[in-house]
Amino acid sequence: MFSCQGISRRFGQAKVLSDIGFSLQSGEILGIIGPNGAGKTTLMECLTGLAPCEVHSLRWQGRSLCPEEARRYLYYLPDGILPYPDHPVAVVLRFFQQLYGAGDEHHAFLVGRLGLESVLNQRVHTLSKGYRRRLLLAVGLLSTQPLLLLDEPFDGFDLRQTLDIMSLLREMLKDRALLLCIHQLSEAEKICDRFLLLNEGQVVALGNLETLRAQAGLEAGGLEEVFLGLV
Numbered sequence: 001m002f003s004c005q006g007i008s009r010r011f012g013q014a015k016v017l018s019d020i021g022f023s024l025q026s027g028e029i030l031g032i033i034g035p036n037g038a039g040k041t042t043l044m045e046c047l048t049g050l051a052p053c054e055v056h057s058l059r060w061q062g063r064s065l066c067p068e069e070a071r072r073y074l075y076y077l078p079d080g081i082l083p084y085p086d087h088p089v090a091v092v093l094r095f096f097q098q099l100y101g102a103g104d105e106h107h108a109f110l111v112g113r114l115g116l117e118s119v120l121n122q123r124v125h126t127l128s129k130g131y132r133r134r135l136l137l138a139v140g141l142l143s144t145q146p147l148l149l150l151d152e153p154f155d156g157f158d159l160r161q162t163l164d165i166m167s168l169l170r171e172m173l174k175d176r177a178l179l180l181c182i183h184q185l186s187e188a189e190k191i192c193d194r195f196l197l198l199n200e201g202q203v204v205a206l207g208n209l210e211t212l213r214a215q216a217g218l219e220a221g222g223l224e225e226v227f228l229g230l231v
C-alpha cells in the first residue's frame with residue numbers, strides 16, 4: 001500500500017533521522033517505538049510534509065509520490081493539540097465532518113463508539129484529558145485518507161477504554177492502515193502487527209514480535225524484554 005525509503009532529517013549539524021525506510025500493507029498496524037528523542041515524532045512530521053527532510057522515495061500502491069502529494073493519502077493526528085477550544089464539541093465535530101467530507105452515519109457511529117454524546121454541548125477546553133483524546137480520535141477517524149498516523153492514541157485512557165479504542169481502530173482498518181507512535185510497549189504489543197524500533201534516529205529493528213525477538217537473541221519474552229535487549 002505505502003512504502004518509503006531514505007528519509008533523513010537534520011537539525012543543524014545533528015542528524016536526527018538517518019535513512020529510514022519501511023512499508024505498510026492495507027489493514028496493517030505498524031507501531032513506531034523507541035526511547036525518548038529517538039525521532040518518532042520527527043518521522044511522522046517528515047512523512048506528512050510538516051518537516052523538511054531528504055526522501056529517496058515515497059510510493060503509494062507502487063506509484064511514486066512527491067512529498068506534497070503524500071497528504072492526499074496520509075493523515076497525521078499529532079499528540080496534545082486542542083482544536084477550537086472555545087467551541088462546543090458538537091460544532092467542532094460537524095466542522096471536521098464537513099471539511100473531510102465524511103458521512104452522517106460515520107459521524108454518528110464515531111460519536112457513539114467514542115462515548116462523546118454526553119459532552120457534545122461542552123466547550124472543548126473544559127473536557128477532561130480522556131475526553132480530549134476521544135475528541136481527537138473522532139477527528140482523526142473522520143478523515144478519509146487511507147493511511148492514518150496517530151501519535152500516542154491511548155494516552156489518557158484506562159485499560160478498559162484502551163482495549164475498547166483498540167477494537168475500534170481495528171474495525172476502522174478495512175481499506176486503511178495505521179502508523180501509531182506508542183510509548184507504552186504493553187499497549188503496542190497488544191495492537192500492532194509489526195514494529196519499527198528507532199534509536200538515535202536509526203532503524204534498529206523492523207518486523208513482528210517474533211522477528212524482533214530473534215534479533216534480540218531471545219527465545220521468549222514480550223516487547224518490553226525485546227526492547228531492552230535491542231536498545
Ligand SMILES: Nc1ncnc2c1ncn2[C@@H]1O[C@H](COP(=O)(O)OP(=O)(O)OP(=O)(O)O)[C@@H](O)[C@H]1O
Nearest residue numbers: 011014016034035036037038039040041042043183
Ligand atoms: N526544533 C528542534 N531543534 C533541534 N533539535 C530538535 C528539534 N526538534 C526535535 N529535535 C531533536 O530531534 C530528536 C528527535 O526528536 P523527536 O521529538 O522526534 O523524538 P521522539 O522519539 O518523538 O521523542 P519522545 O519519545 O521524547 O517524544 C531529538 O534529539 C530532539 O532533541
